[in-house]
Amino acid sequence: MDTRENERMERLEERINDKGTEKDDLKEEVKPLRGREGQTVTLHTGLAKLQSDAKILWIFGPDSPDIFIVESQVFRGEIITEYKGRFQGRLQLDRETGSLTVRNITINDAGLYQLQVISELVTYHNFIFTVYASVPTPNIRNTPHNPSVDSRLVSGSCSVVCSVANGKEVTLSWYRGEEKLNNTSSPHQADLSLPLEIKGTNSDTYSCVATNPVSNQTTKLSIEEHCLQHADSSDCARCITLTELVVRSVLSALVAVATIALLVHHFWHRRNP
Structure with a gap:
């Protein structure tokens, strides 16, 4: 209250x-x-x-x-x-x-x-x-990306945050199946937010639930949307980085070979006018 x-x-x-x-x-x-x-x-x-x-x-x-x-x-x-x-x-x-x-x-x-x-x-x-008032529907989003988050995504884990507009006696909770993992409430905030980190790949069902004494709203976490998709993007980003590195190496080698060829050609013409 x-x-x-x-x-x-x-x-x-x-x-x-x-x-x-x-x-x-x-x-x-x-x-x-x-x-x-x-x-x-x-x-x-x-x-x-x-x-x-x-x-x-x-x-x-x-x-x-x-x-x-x-x-x-x-x-x-x-x-x-x-x-x-x-x-x-x-x-x-x-x-x-x-x-x-x-x-x-x-x-x-x-x-x-x-x-x-x-x-x-x-x-x-x-x-x-x-x-x-009826409690609003909570929203789930990924946490802002940074290198440490990307590395966790690649290792099979991801971090998300659930948020909802606050109201009279509103509580926000994370569930894994029927088990409550954590919850938060505060009469002094305009919005409530609750983070969750999922470690490893699993088939568990996660849901974020907003409640007050007379109503509740549930949003289910989509592993495919919020975790696997981001993990693939991170892997792809690493692949692009590796490809760029290979291309740059090849170009550098070609430039070096061309430079050596020009130098050899130059000195050969000086000795054999």
């Missing part, structure tokens, strides 16, 4: 547990809930059945519940349910249990939700709702 989210959650917990708070209703148990942007999420109360004439209120706020979003009551034998504010068109109340369904959730829907059930007594149910 990133630092700002931790701080916000801590403030909410302090508000809930603080015996001196003016909002005594916040002392009830708080249920954590997570969701992904675009999903439909239901805040389940866990109640079997409410009293049929109970008044139901749902209240929301990013840091404390202070915005009424649902008001449902029985008036002259008729159930009247009103959805308010920016949630209109995305909410559905279950009057039997008090549960609330939110459709097409957004990052701005994160915060504290409170249900108030008013009958002979008033009961409260609180939810801390955290919303995450």
